[in-house]
Amino acid sequence: xxxIDGFRDRETALFLRNRMTGxxxxxxxxxxxxxxxxxxxxxxxxxxxxxxxxxxxxxxxxISGPGCPVCVTDTGYIDAAIELARRGVVVATFxxxxxxxxxxxxxxxVRAEGAHVPVCYSPAAALEIAKREPENEVVxxxxxxxxxxxxxxxxxxxxxxxxxxxxxxLTAFKLVPPALRALLDDxxxxxxxxxxxxxxxxxxxxDAYRPFVEDDRVPCVVAGFEPLDILLGxxxxxxxxxxxxxxxxxxxxxVVKPEGNRKAxxxxxxxLEPVDAAWRGIGVIPGSGLGLRAExxxxxxxxxxxxxxxxxxxxxACKCGDxxxxxxxxxxxxxxxxxxxxxxxxxxxxxxxxxxxxxxxxYSRCA
Amino acid sequence: xxxxxxxxxxxxxxxxxxxxxxxxxRYEVDLSLTDDVHVGDYVIVHAGFAIEKLDAEEAxxxxxxxxxxxxxxxxxxxxxxxxMAPPARFGGPS
Ligand code: SF4
Numbered sequence: 234x235x236x237i238d239g240f241r242d243r244e245t246a247l248f249l250r251n252r253m254t255g256x257x258x259x260x261x262x263x264x265x266x267x268x269x270x271x272x273x274x275x276x277x278x279x280x281x282x283x284x285x286x287x288x289x290x291x292x293x294x295x296i297s298g299p300g301c302p303v304c305v306t307d308t309g310y311i312d313a314a315i316e317l318a319r320r321g322v323v324v325a326t327f328x329x330x331x332x333x334x335x336x337x338x339x340x341x342x343v344r345a346e347g348a349h350v351p352v353c354y355s356p357a358a359a360l361e362i363a364k365r366e367p368e369n370e371v372v373x374x375x376x377x378x379x380x381x382x383x384x385x386x387x388x389x390x391x392x393x394x395x396x397x398x399x400x401x402x403l404t405a406f407k408l409v410p411p412a413l414r415a416l417l418d419d420x421x422x423x424x425x426x427x428x429x430x431x432x433x434x435x436x437x438x439x440d441a442y443r444p445f446v447e448d449d450r451v452p453c454v455v456a457g458f459e460p461l462d463i464l465l466g467x468x469x470x471x472x473x474x475x476x477x478x479x480x481x482x483x484x485x486x487x488v489v490k491p492e493g494n495r496k497a498x499x500x501x502x503x504x505l506e507p508v509d510a511a512w513r514g515i516g517v518i519p520g521s522g523l524g525l526r527a528e529x530x531x532x533x534x535x536x537x538x539x540x541x542x543x544x545x546x547x548x549x550a551c552k553c554g555d556x557x558x559x560x561x562x563x564x565x566x567x568x569x570x571x572x573x574x575x576x577x578x579x580x581x582x583x584x585x586x587x588x589x590x591x592x593x594x595x596y597s598r599c600a
Numbered sequence: 601x602x603x604x605x606x607x608x609x610x611x612x613x614x615x616x617x618x619x620x621x622x623x624x625x626r627y628e629v630d631l632s633l634t635d636d637v638h639v640g641d642y643v644i645v646h647a648g649f650a651i652e653k654l655d656a657e658e659a660x661x662x663x664x665x666x667x668x669x670x671x672x673x674x675x676x677x678x679x680x681x682x683x684m685a686p687p688a689r690f691g692g693p694s
Contacts, residue, residue, distance in 0.1 A: 355648025
């Protein structure tokens with residue numbers, strides 16, 4: 234597969250490392266560090282897996298942001314899903330949510346106790362279940378960033394077309410740009426540049442980051458998920474930062490267009506509207522979520538089942554919030570690697586394979 | 601959960617549906633979020649949907665760029681290194 238293997242060549246990686254040296258030396262001479270935030274779980278995972286940090290000069294500090302949709306899903310949302318499963322509703326979900334702790338238990342546990350919680354690779358599978366089991370109510374756990382929103386929401390159209398009435402969505406969609414805005418506006422967090430997500434950008438387009446470059450003078454580079462994509466993106470950022478510049482660069486132009494995927498964006502606009510959304514460990518960010526419009530309210534599981542979703546109870550020792558904001562690194566959490574490990578995750582960052590804690594646990598030698 | 605990789609479209613059995621191949625494994629995907637996908641194209645697949653096409657020309661140009669970087673590294677980085685600019689269609693480095 235040349236479009237995968239071709240982006241993993243070691244010698245190119247070493248070349249890119251060398252290319253960064255000059256800029257990094259200038260930074261070091263000025264006593265500056267570039268704090269680069271990657272805002273995508275797949276970047277976090279690839280950075281850990283391919284040892285990207287080991288190739289970077291010390292003047293470059295890579296920090297993980299809130300890039301994993303599972304990790305930023307509030308405890309109360311899991312509680313609501315569990316409540317539905319207990320009431321006998323079929324709760325269809327992406328696999329990653331199964332082991333995320335709610336206030337008291339996990340979906341995996343209620344499933345083991347007999348609840349019907351099928352794992353779906355695609356939201357379309359949930360629609361198939363609804364068609365096959367007309368006597369059951371099926372709820373799909375609709376979480377995700379922009380990448381996932383369009384595939385999930387398209388099943389509403391499909392359900393209407395096929396006259397399927399026994400399916401609804403428990404939505405907790407999240408939008409990346411408002412989260413980046415909240416991080417930049419938080420005085421406790423210092424972010425110098427964003428390594429922008431690959432497939433979120435495929436939907437929203439590279440131009441979505443213009444305000445951060447133009448208004449905040451924060452370099453934004455869209456990069457793919459392969460190690461060379463990431464290294465090239467970081468090299469671009471370091472060079473800009475050392476030169477005191479801030480530009481928007483689309484290093485993933487083989488997939489990402491400036492304007493994004495219009496078809497997906499139109500679909501999202503037609504069925505969804507912006508809502509305030511709660512991010513685990515971060516709090517409510519205005520306008521950072523998407524909810525179903527009034528015309529399709531019949532597909533809203535919260536309304537259909539009269540659910541009230543609150544923040545839930547999170548283990549107070551879990552530092553996921555600080556990890557997600559890039560305030561601390563996973564290993565700075567007192568539970569990391571001790572009580573909390575992938576077989577016994579205390580927080581969602583240890584559950585999802587794209588979570589910062591799980592990535593650090595699995596790949597980092599000095600974890 | 602956002603994982604998505606390029607897969608090659610090997611069949612379009614009916615409008616809006618496609619069969620893709622990754623390393624010999626076949627998946628059926630929904631093509632309704634993309635325009636103008638043909639057999640032989642590469643698409644980025646996420647949650648059972650093709651979310652965007654992969655522009656093979658841009659990808660090839662990028663691979664050439666990376667190969668040249670590897671060559672430069674092998675030659676011990678002697679002399680000035682000139683890099684081929686990536687295609688400008690979707691805005692390379694500005
Ligand atoms: S190590 Fe575990 S408890 Fe600590 S922040 Fe990560 S997921 Fe939460």
